[in-house]
Amino acid sequence: MEKPLALKLAPNSIDDVIGQKHLLGKGKVLRNLIENKKLPSMILYGRPGIGKTSIANAMVKDLGVKYRFLNATINNKKDFDIVVEEAKMYDGMVLIMDEIHRLNKDKQDLLLPQIESGLITLIGLTTSNPYHSINPAIRSRCHLFELLPLEENDIIEGLKKAIKHPDLRGIKIDDDAIKYIASVSGNDLRYAYNLLEITFYSSEDKNVNIESIKKINNKPAFFHDKNEDGHYDVLSAFQNRLEEVM
Numbered sequence: 001m002e003k004p005l006a007l008k009l010a011p012n013s014i015d016d017v018i019g020q021k022h023l024l025g026k027g028k029v030l031r032n033l034i035e036n037k038k039l040p041s042m043i044l045y046g047r048p049g050i051g052k053t054s055i056a057n058a059m060v061k062d063l064g065v066k067y068r069f070l071n072a073t074i075n076n077k078k079d080f081d082i083v084v085e086e087a088k089m090y091d092g093m094v095l096i097m098d099e100i101h102r103l104n105k106d107k108q109d110l111l112l113p114q115i116e117s118g119l120i121t122l123i124g125l126t127t128s129n130p131y132h133s134i135n136p137a138i139r140s141r142c143h144l145f146e147l148l149p150l151e152e153n154d155i156i157e158g159l160k161k162a163i164k165h166p167d168l169r170g171i172k173i174d175d176d177a178i179k180y181i182a183s184v185s186g187n188d189l190r191y192a193y194n195l196l197e198i199t200f201y202s203s204e205d206k207n208v209n210i211e212s213i214k215k216i217n218n219k220p221a222f223f224h225d226k227n228e229d230g231h232y233d234v235l236s237a238f239q240n241r242l243e244e245v246m
Contacts, residue, residue: 005167006193009158011058018161018189019154020051020147030055030145034062041115043100043124043134046147049188052125055147056096059123067094072103080107087119100124101133108135115141150189155182158189159196168200173208180210184217 011017014024014034023030033039039059044052060067068083087093095111097103100122103111114120115138122142126134130144159178163171185192199208199216 004194005162005165005197006190008167009162009165009193011054012061014055014058014062017051017055017058018158019150020055022148023145024055030059034059037063039063039065039094039121040143041120041122041141042143042145043126043130043139044145044147045126045128045130047149047188048127049186049190050147050150051189052147053096053098056123056125060094060096065094066090066092067096069096069098071098072101072107073099077106077110080110084110084114084120087114092119092121094121094123096123096125098125100138101126101128101130103135103138108138112137112141150187152179152182152187155185155187155189155192159192162193162196167197170206171200171208172206177209177213180213184213 014031017024022028025031044055046052066086068086070079070083083093083095087095111120111122115122122138124130124134124138124142128134130139156178159181162168163173163178181192181195185195195213195217196208199213200206202216203212
């Protein structure tokens with residue numbers, strides 16, 4: 001299956017990242033690190049859809065370093081072993097790890113000495129509060145950076161870039177429709193992209209207006225519920241509708 005639009009719009013440089021100016025703006029910490037070609041182990045944490053994976057990928061692309069992407073839950077110990085061997089082969093590698101708060105003890109024991117030695121530079125991604133959910137041994141070897149919720153203007157900026165993508169060639173959309181998508185996105189840029197894409201392809205004449213958006217996202221209710229381990233669950237009528245359409 002073809003990649004969703006949200007993946008195709010993933011930034012290739014930190015200059016293309018939407019939002020997070022407190023980390024990526026001129027003179028800010030992550031921008032300075034990249035400009036100085038220095039990448040320490042770190043954990044990026046915050047709500048879904050606000051740019052954790054995008055920032056991690058943009059940083060390694062800007063630096064041109066070898067990297068691998070693993071999920072702490074899905075990938076098994078053998079996958080982690082392979083990354084360690086690759087890191088030895090290349091004399092160092094960046095490991096981007098999603099759901100790092102789910103990392104079990106076996107994988108931690110495998111990675112800790114490699115992070116300590118600098119063979120592996122870890123970029124952990126999580127929606128959980130790292131001070132509560134991440135093993136202290138991992139946490140002590142990483143710098144922690146919180147990503148802030150995107151503003152509606154950030155979502156609008158992303159959508160205005162998205163409508164210029166070749167996949168949406170011929171789209172008819174006005175500012176009111178763009179603002180409406182932004183308003184119902186729950187400050188989640190990925191959801192905004194998905195809603196735009198599904199509305200575009202479900203329209204006969206490529207016309208994306210408020211009425212056509214409502215047919216896809218008929219209950220624009222978003223809320224964030226924080227459970228006992230600090231994990232943000234995002235619930236919305238759009239998410240259910242998207243699953244039905246896909």
